[in-house]
């Protein structure tokens with residue numbers, strides 16, 4: 142391809158966190174960048190639980206906390222085991238999580254437009270309302286995109302098109318993902334009012350809480366529930382692994398409704414008003430999804446590359462989207478300067494993300510998806526914990542037993558064996 | 574059902590904003606394969622927006638205008654049972670919260 146046979150240096154497909162961050166960084170590095178988004182405005186197609194572990198954003202946008210549309214700073218994290226008639230929480234508040242800020246809640250339909258504005262200010266051409274239909278190739282090299290009748294040419298394409306990753310699939314680069322690597326998130330945003338959010342969740346100022354829930358919230362389907370506080374609303378929903386949702390015969394909306402109606406959850410929501418009901422796919426496969434991310438003239442980033450981590454404690458995707466975008470921008474900048482835009486030249490992207498927190502964390506938690514397949518996590522463990530605590534707190538005038546015999550009695554009642562419990566414990570220690 | 578849930582799924586979706594691409598469905602079910610493979614019944618269950626429903630004669634009807642564009646249906650469908658792609662640019666769901 143001759144040097145002037147292109148319209149942009151880089152075309153980024155998808156105006157989510159990954160696409161916008163990569164476009165922003167490449168424009169800042171002096172390249173001509175086009176960002177194409179199928180939604181009428183960036184964010185209109187996007188949905189997340191909403192806890193953004195945002196140190197990476199503070200690196201990219203030094204005044205991030207002051208200017209970005211963030212909902213609350215998360216200073217309290219609760220790990221919750223929900224059973225049909227009990228609710229066991231490890232509830233952790235720490236002032237150190239406020240300073241420096243570690244995580245914030247966001248609502249994507251409000252957050253992504255801000256990110257796109259930063260792109261425009263940095264010189265990116267943002268083109269919303271346009272869906273990319275296919276990639277254009279010349280020999281081994283990807284050289285542009287087709288949208289309807291239009292063709293646009295560039296030197297490098299960034300596929301940041303999210304968990305469905307159709308751009309790579311339709312080009313035959315990545316196979317459709319098996320259903321055990323995918324989950325569907327079903328979510329409601331419920332408005333309570335700012336004071337009510339503070340009162341019900343015991344919060345001060347703009348501090349917030351994130352509940353990660355396992356157990357009865359998914360009615361034994363592998364996955365979990367979440368409950369995050371926004372400024373004047375809560376984000377609440379379930380994440381259901383597709384293979385298990387199919388196998389267990391459940392209906393996704395019923396599972397969502399069951400969680401929201403649970404007697405331990407209801408008091409948080411009562412009197413609130415539904416603002417939005419939505420759903421979105423989650424990439425759940427972890428590190429094994431990172432394959433086929435580079436071709437001549439093309440890199441795949443964010444959810445499209447499977448950069449999501451579910452550890453049971455936290456669901457992370459937005460920070461990894463931003464981190465993979467940083468790695469891609471560094472590699473593409475180098476490649477554009479050297480002129481080597483071949484697959485070998487762009488392999489630098491893989492080196493960059495592997496050396497960053499993105500690759501390191503994907504490797505550390507490579508076994509997390511398998512651990513989260515432990516069926517006892519979705520029922521028996523939570524019930525055992527509740528039975529032990531019931532033995533401790535239920536002072537019913539029978540003589541007290543010490544903690545250990547109480548726990549042993551609870552274990553005996555449960556279907557779990559000590560051996561199985563030890564095995565699960567060891568797997569947890571190795572995976573998390 | 575608690576008020577804050579917002580009623581039936583259809584009633585909840587009525588609060589959302591959509592730009593419907595009239596007469597241009599992005600979803601097509603192959604009835605024969607859907608029936609033979611059991612995909613039809615599966616679609617009815619997995620879709621959070623209740624886009625699919627089973628008629629008394631066993632065919633699957635599609636309310637494409639309600640689609641939230643998650644891609645779940647395509648991911649679980651048996652090969653050939655479903656044609657599904659994103660709606661045209663600027664069409665479909667417009668989240669205001671996300």
Ligand SMILES: Cc1cc2nc3c(=O)[nH]c(=O)nc-3n(C[C@H](O)[C@H](O)[C@H](O)COP(=O)(O)OP(=O)(O)OC[C@H]3O[C@@H](n4cnc5c(N)ncnc54)[C@H](O)[C@@H]3O)c2cc1C
Nearest residue numbers: 155157158159179189190191192273303326443444458459
């Ligand atoms: C229920 C749920 C809860 C979650 N909770 C959390 C959480 O608490 N914390 C966290 O960090 N992560 C969470 N995640 C994951 C997080 O949302 C994703 O990892 C993140 O959004 C990925 O960003 P992305 O930019 O890669 O993809 P996306 O945000 O999906 O962006 C992709 C963009 O590409 C556009 N697009 C797609 N195809 C085309 C095309 N052909 N042409 C033009 N544009 C196109 C889309 O419209 C979209 O704007 C959650 C996800 C879900 C579903």
Ligand code: SF4
Nearest residue numbers: 620640641643644646
């Ligand atoms: S994409 Fe999601 S919302 Fe749309 S029909 Fe398929 S499962 Fe339902």
